[in-house]
Amino acid sequence: MDKLDTMRAFTVVVQENSFSKAAAKLDISPQLVSKYVSNLEDSLQTRLLNRTTRRINVTEAGQAYYERCLQILVDIDEMENSLANLHQNVSGRLSVSAPMSFGITHLPRLLTAFHKEYPDVSVDINLTDKKIDLVEEGVDVALRIGRLTDSSLIAKKITTINLCICAAPDYLARYGEPKTPEELIQHRYLRYTYADISALLSGLEQGKGVLNQKGYLSSNNGDILVNAAIEGEGIAIQPTFIAGNAIEKGQLVRILKEFEPQPLGLYAVYVNRKFLAGKVRSFIDFVDGFYQDIPYWDEAIAEIK
Secondary structure (H helix, E strand, C coil), rough: CCCHHHHHHHHHHHHHHHHHHHHHCCCCCHHHHHHHHHHHHHHHHCCEECCCCCEEEHHHHHHHHHHHHHHHHHHHHHHHHHCCCCCCCCCCEEEEEEEEHHHHHHHHHHHHHHHHHCCCCCEEEECCCCCHHHHHCCCCCEEEEEECCCCCCCEEEEEECCCCECCCHHHHHHHCCCCHHHHHHHHCCECCCCCCCCHHHHHHCCCCCCCCCCCCCECCCCHHHHHHHHCCCCEEEEEEEHHHHHHHHHCEEECCCHHCCCCEEEEEEEEEECCCHHHHHHHHHHHHCCCCCCCCHHCCCCCCC
């Protein structure tokens, strides 16, 4: 039995939450789908799905395996599609959605390089921090930051997004530098309103009330909070792609490094289609690897203590 067939059957079962729906989508019998999944579990010696007469629940191991399977299958489809598109002229209008702060600061150099490679593609950029519906909004590719769980879309990780805790030198001189997460409760917190605090700040001993949840200043834009921190207004927890320049210049100091939140990811997200237009495929292939595993904004501050 082909391993790729079993992996593909398993991923579709998870996406559809049904053996019969997966069978219809794959155009095979439900019995064969069930056999694929059972053989996969036998070969792995791990339970991937918990089945009842009414529903299917994905186990923890099953979720982890699903995410890896999905990436492998995406890579294979991408390779085959890219070969099929080699002879096609890449042109047309490409609609891209991206986060506001990231788009303003770090997209221009990518778009300039992409235009040199594909001069016949016109790019329409929509900058928003809101999670939009790609189909409804007519967006070809969305760049998103976070931990993605939406299995109806294909998400390709582009690079790692690190978060840092930072404050201005004069703020720390006036109020002292916190040495433990518990001390943060005594400080002025510049709060990002889109962040899920309990999820983002797991590295800060979540549940122990170490952050002033009301905060001194709150905003849905990280640049405002970083600029407020530069002015000595409090402590910010922001991605290094926003705060990195100020850290490099000495306007901000990175504190509590050992307690920084877990990294997020920058993903290229697009609709799960078997055949992608050449312009979409070319953009996804181009952005993949452009920022590298360690992006340039992290390299610039790596040696700063």
